[in-house]
Amino acid sequence: MAAVVAAAVRDADRYRPPTLTGLVDLLDRQARERPYARALVVGGERVHLSYRALAALADDVAARLGGAGLRRGDAVGVLSANTAEFVVALFGAARAGLVVAPLDPALPMAQLSARVSALGARGVLVGPPVADTRLPVQAWPLRVGVSRAGTASVTLDVGPAAHLPRAAAELSGDDALVMFTAGTSARAKMVPLTHTNVTASVRNICATYELGPRDATVAVMPFFHGHGLFAALLASLASGGCVLLPERGRFSATTFWDDMRAVAATWFTAVPALHEILLDRSEQEYPGPQAPPLKFVRSCSAPLNTATQRALERTFGAPLLSAYGMTESSHQATSEPLPGRGELKQGSVGRPTGVEVRVVGPGGIPCPVGVEGEVWVQGPTVARGYLGDADETSYTFVDGWLRTGDLGLLDADGYLSLTGRITNLINRGGEKIAPEHVEDILAGCPGVAEAAVFAVPDATYGQRVGAAVVVRDGEGVDAAEILRYCRDRLAAFEVPDRLEVVDALPYTAKGGLDRKAVQARYAP
Missing domain, CATH: 3.30.300.30 (ANL, C-terminal domain)
Structure with a gap:
């Protein structure tokens, strides 16, 4: 029998995911109903930025971008570490109707320039710590000032916008983001994600972990990647939670537990390599009883071996939930459920979350339960294809299904276990x-x-x-x-x-x- 698994329907009486239509209104409900609640805790000084203040800053940026003649559906880059500047630029550009392309500030300038040119971005909003701005389009430095009293201001000078046709010609006002897949400047693919994709992804993540206003986390993963952007930032803010942005906008194992305590974190998400670092340093740095009580810890973006999973759970006293996703599926496609919401199966990456997952053999024929094949994903989070790459699009996206290139198998309960990657x-x-x-x-x-x-x-x-x-x-x-x-x-x-x-x-x-x-x- 074909193994086709649909996401479980969560008990609507227990949890309702946030209502939104995309990046444009993601902050609106919280800014309206809980205006003075913490949205962000910023930097080494850990000053608080409320939902009302964050929304006001985003509106200010949107007005300035609109005043510069940028039109709905135009693409702009955002080049910054995990700072308040990134968050304000993201939501400001979205509220102006623009399509945002998060960029990795650690890339060499030649690779950054190649990506900006390939996309056809009209300009790049630049936050700290970026200093070199020799880009093929205008760099628009953006700075956010936040006082201990909670007042905030933004500095932004939007110069002339470029007119580079390139892949941006394929975008429209329905698009929210362009994410770059892993690879060199020549091979990195551009994935357009609509506001519908974003909405589905954020709601699925919130529903999987039942995130709400009492939750808080530390931004461990970079926001230019779907893992950090969707799971840590967008899902937290959409559900009314709080995100701490570490000093200099980067993860630091040395300050991590102090950051977790400072924001009273209830969860965090990271790749296995960072979990390993925290585990290796736990004897000296984990605060034990002084650590904030965690609902769960999440791992995604790479395989996590079961020995590490067990050690992390023993050390941190919380369930470790493995998840699976990719850029082309707006991040999360499957996850282990919260305790009490389903069985935890170590070694698996859980059940589908709001999508369908199929394991197929040669010719796209679905495999029986327990038989290895390629993992395919279908649902509202799946992108329509790649920008400017018709050949890759026709190969990877087949009749609404995303061919992930990952090998795996499904068990009788619909849990997915990954076994490798075809190209590896x-x-x-x-x-x-x-x-x-x-x-x-x-x-x-x-x-x-x-x-x-x-x-x-x-x-x-x-x-x-x-x-x-x-x-x-x-x-x-x-x-x-x-x-x-x-x-x-x-x-x-x-x-x-x-x-x-x-x-x-x-x-x-x-x-x-x-x-x-x-x-x-x-x-x-």
């Missing part, structure tokens, strides 16, 4: 090996903190299995012990032929393992 598979003499599976085993070895598995070219087998592992400080485990551990738990052809203990692994700006860098560094 290692072909060792015809045996297909998922690096993610081998990494999960390696990470379970006592003393191993992180692991990366990659293909090593081989004249006989085509490819062999290579691995680079990071050992926790003070642990005496060596390569021979790690390989013995693997031989007891992996098929013979899956055991790494080459294993190297290294000091650190490369990660992308979004917090995922940088597999290209791993391959270049360790495979030759």
Whole structure:
């Protein structure tokens, strides 16, 4: 029987997700009904910005952008760390009817310029810490001042807007965001998301975790990525919660628990690499009974091994919920449910949340329960395609379904387990090996903190299995012990032929393992 799973319908009497139509009115209900409630806690001084003040700043920015001749459906970039400037720019541009493209401030200027040009942005709103603004369009510096009394002001000088046709010609007033997928400037794809996509995603996230005005979080993940933007920022503000923006707009393990206590956080979301950092430092830094009581901890954007999940739950005293999503699905597609709302199945990424999930084999034929195939997603959060890339659009988006490129299987209860990524598979003499599976085993070895598995070219087998592992400080485990551990738990052809203990692994700006860098560094 085909395994087609629809999202469960939440008991409407228990929780109602927020009402909104997109980015334009996301703040409106809170600004109207709870104007003086905290929306943001900002920077090292941790000054509070209310919903009323945030909405007023956004309206100010919208008026200035509109006065500069920008029209509904025009694209603008936002280039900033996780600061008040990013949030005000985002909502200000949205209220002006513009389409916002969040940009990674850590990218080299050449890559930033390539993305701005490919999109055809009419200008870029720039916040701290960006200093170099040699972009192909006007950079419009934006600064937000917030006093301890809660008063706020914005400084923005909107100069002449550029006229670059490019991909922006495909946008309309129905669009809210353009998100860039991971990749180099030449390969990063542009994903247009409508206000309908945004609304569905935010409501699904709020409903999954039953977020409300009593909830608060710390912005760990960057807002230029869907993980930080949708899950931490938009879902929190739409549901009336509060978001702390760390000093300099960046995650810091050193100040993280102080930030959590300062905002009385009830949850946070991060990639596994950051969870590992917090876990490794917990003996010295986790405040124990002084930590705010957490409803849950969320993990997304990369596989989380079950050993780490169990250790995090024991240390932080809260359930760790794994979720799965991608840029093309407006972030979240599946998640483990809250305790009491469904079974928690470690090793899975939960059930669909407001979308349908299908696992298919060759020819797009749905696989039976428990059989591995490619994960496809369909629903109101799925984008219509890529800007300026008809070939990739026709390949990835098929009859309303998004081909994710991820491998997985569904169980009888509709829970999805991911087993790897099609493009990452290692072909060792015809045996297909998922690096993610081998990494999960390696990470379970006592003393191993992180692991990366990659293909090593081989004249006989085509490819062999290579691995680079990071050992926790003070642990005496060596390569021979790690390989013995693997031989007891992996098929013979899956055991790494080459294993190297290294000091650190490369990660992308979004917090995922940088597999290209791993391959270049360790495979030759």
